[in-house]
Amino acid sequence: MEPTNFDELEVVDAKPLRSLPPDVSPFETYIPPSNPQIPIQKPSINNKVGVSKASPMDVKSSHANANNGDDHNSVSSNGEKKQRLSRPTKKVKLSEEVRLLSLEGDRDSVSKVMIKFDALRRRLAQIEPEPIKRPDLKVGTIMMNNGLRTNARKRSGNVAGVDIGDIYFFRIELCMIGLHTQTMAGIDYMNVTYDQVQEPVAVSIVSSGGYEDDDGDGKTLIYTGQGGNASIDQKLEGGNLALERSVHRGNEVRVIRGIKDVESRKSKVYIYDGLYRIEKYWTEKSKMGATVFKYKLVRIPGQREAFTIWKSIQTWRDNIGCRPGLLLMDITSGEEKVPVSLVNEIDGDKRSPRFIYLKGLKFSKTMKPLVGCNCQGACLPGSNCSCIKVNGGDTPHTNGVLVVQKSVVHECGPSCSCYPGCSNQVSHDGVKVRLEVFKTKEKGWGLRSWDPIRAGTFICEYAGEVIDTDAKGADVDDEYTFTATNAGDYSNEWNYVPELIDEKKPVDLDEKFKPSSPIMISAKNMGNVARFMNHSCSPNVFWQLILHGQNKDSFPHIMFYAIKHIPPMTELTYDYLKCGKKKRCFCGSANCRSFFGQEFCETEN
DNA sequence: GTATACTCATGCCT
DNA sequence: CAGGCATGAGTATA
Structure with a gap:
């Protein structure tokens, strides 16, 4: 049997974030947590389908497989076959290219999981005449059952391969790349043992308008606890307890902000807004008189801008004059249905490029x-x-x-x-998204979008x-x-x-x-x-x-x-x-x- | 181990 | 086009 190297992996994972390669950690300034590093939890879901230990997703065993030859069926045991039959979706033999995702993610494997997820989701949404009700969940199940996910083990702090500012359109996407493993719940937490005491700590939250949160201008966040309703008090258990414990531990909590999509108002877009700490918590009475928990989260300084960019863009949409470095409101002179602005925030050069705008x-x-x-x-x-x-x-x-x-x-x-x-x-x-031509540092002009x-x-x-x-x-x-x-x-x-x-x-x-x-x-x-x-x-x-x-x-x-x-x-x-x-x-x-x-x-x- | 409760989703319906 | 509701899936808990 292939030995598992969880211990070794955990040592690797316990490295402080600043020692990760620069393209993985987007931090400029890293503030170490006030308490010892929280270990990484082994995934519970994968044990069910047996991909956790002898998985091709595991970095080490996949290398071993490649060295031993190419018979991936040797990974499957008889026990696994039984489980296969009881599963709604079967395991399939995948090409080597698709298998190159590791249990511990990096930018490449996160990107691949995301691309393969959405490709299949689009296909299921396309199939007629019997459209599947929830292609996102269907594809999520198929991919989970085939081990097509990364960062499967729960962790505190940053998730390798996920950049601050990355966006998602389905909650299940957050699960598959290990950013937030709850499909619906807003608080994700894990149990840790410290000084021989086991306690839950929060690792990530999603704030997307389900409760009355306060977005605090993007630097802080007042987050409402879970459970209860108009007449039932919230209790200090589950996610609420984990958040309370995290106040004392001072550990980093990932924050994902969900807002209504600019284009299709019915769907949501989720923004990974980086790491926060929970400064304090308290209880209040809701309008209907029930007790709710409130938590004040403060964004750790030195991280790349994310959610605040969205707020800036909104001010530009409301008044284009607010856009710093604006040279032209619309370089298409009305040729496109959506204006394309021209900005230079790099230097004082006010010249615009000379060409005739042609739509086709x-x-x-x-x-x-x-x-x-x-x-x-x-x-x-x-x-x-x-x-x-x-x-x-x-x-x-x-x-x-x-x-x-x-x-x-x-x-x-x-x-x-x-x-x-x-x-x-x-x-x-022609163009449908709100684009902007901008001056780059080293590449002349470039193109980017205000819309997600x-x-x-x-x-x-x-x-x-x-x-x-x-x-x-x-x-x-x-x-x-x-x-x-x-x-x-x-x-x-x-x-x-x-x-x-x-x-x-x-x-x-x-x-x-x-x-x-x-x-x-x-x-x-x-x-x-x-x-x-x-x-x-x-x-x-x-x-x-x-x-x-x-x-x-x-x-x-x-x-x-x-x-x-x-x-x-x-x-x-x-x-x-x-x-x-x-x-x-x-x-x-x-x-x-x-x-x-x-x-x-x-x-x- | 397995069943069930829980949840800041979704999409479709009215 | 809000708002109601049926369905949904991973996880924690019993």
Whole structure:
């Protein structure tokens, strides 16, 4: 039997946060807790399905498996098979790539869990005609049962791989990355033994408007205890007791703030706001006369800004004049339906970039005509819509977000007879999120968003003048040229794992799609916001070829989509790969390749 | 061990 | 479009 190394892992985990690599700990100043470090608890849930000890998720055993060979079935015991049968979802054999998540998380495994979660959630929301009521919980169960989670052991303090400011759209997402392990409850706690006394301490709380909390301008938080109601007093037990004990222990408590989503008012967005300490607690009488507990939490100084950014943005929305460094209110001059502001908070340079704002593509010669559908009204999945059929039967977008990345996606367009509200028209009408072009320190201008962006959200097109590659002597030596000869670097890393829901693979009828001629778009003289988007070796945006209609000979559009949930004011970047001149990379990511681009892009073959 | 209570979710319904 | 309500799942507790 594979020895387990919990002790060794616990030693590693007990390191003070400041000794973690800088990209894991976002602290500039670290204040040690007034009491000894709280140990990490072993996960209780995983013991049920047997992935805890001999799990491929465990760093050490997964390495051992890789060394011993590739037979992952050896991990399964007979006992586990019995449990499998009693489980609603079965365990499936996963590709090695998917298994590379560790029990102790890092930025990469947290990111992978999040991406795989949302990919499957989008797919389940897409499946017709029997939509699943709660795709979030369904996917959560499937992934938990297959060990696709990180930081499974409860801990106090920061969670490796989770950055302050990271955002989430479902409570179950917090569970799967170990930030807050309660699916509904607001207080998460664990029992610790100290001086031979066992007591609960709070490790994280979610404040999202269910009770009357006071957000204290983002620096403090008055949090209401759990339980009770209008006529029943709250009791000092469970989460309330843990919070009370944490006042005395002085341990760090993670705070997640949930607010109504800016875009879709019905859903919520959760912001990880970093570590707080509980200064004091007291009881009060509610309006109906019942006793409630109140806790005053104070944010530990020196941490990256998170929730306060949201508050600043709200003031800018109310009055754009409040935005510091504002140079232009709208660089699109009304071309886009949403204004795009231009700011420089770096230096005193007040010059704005010189170019003509162009919303889409400009052709120098007539292109092959588009072929559209004949639908009346909105095109629905399973209908006779020819644009949807050519995608394989599903509408590519669900609830406005792209479900899977493909070599090409067919959307309805100007030649279709369906009306403009058709759900197969997402990317053609320009920018929908509130963007801002800003001056960066080392990379010239950059692009970011005031709105939180969900994974799969359409961001913008790469607009500009289409270069006629058939014409002799086409000048392409231009750093504002987007170039592609194929569907790009699309490798299914972003797509859902079909085996998890008994599917073969995502339907991609156009798997071998290649543009009829190389795509070259110059945004030097004319372009849109995309011309400001910088390169990163760890991008948060990818591009997807989109055809407006069904004829594969027409010119595909380059459309940018969010890879993951992107918090407000985070720079939007995509991987330039080999496009453009070779340049030094300043993306600063852990796996930076130091350079990007080369003398010129791949030649067609 | 297993069952059950608890909870600052969700989505759909009216 | 609030607000009510049925369903939901991980965890703690008995």
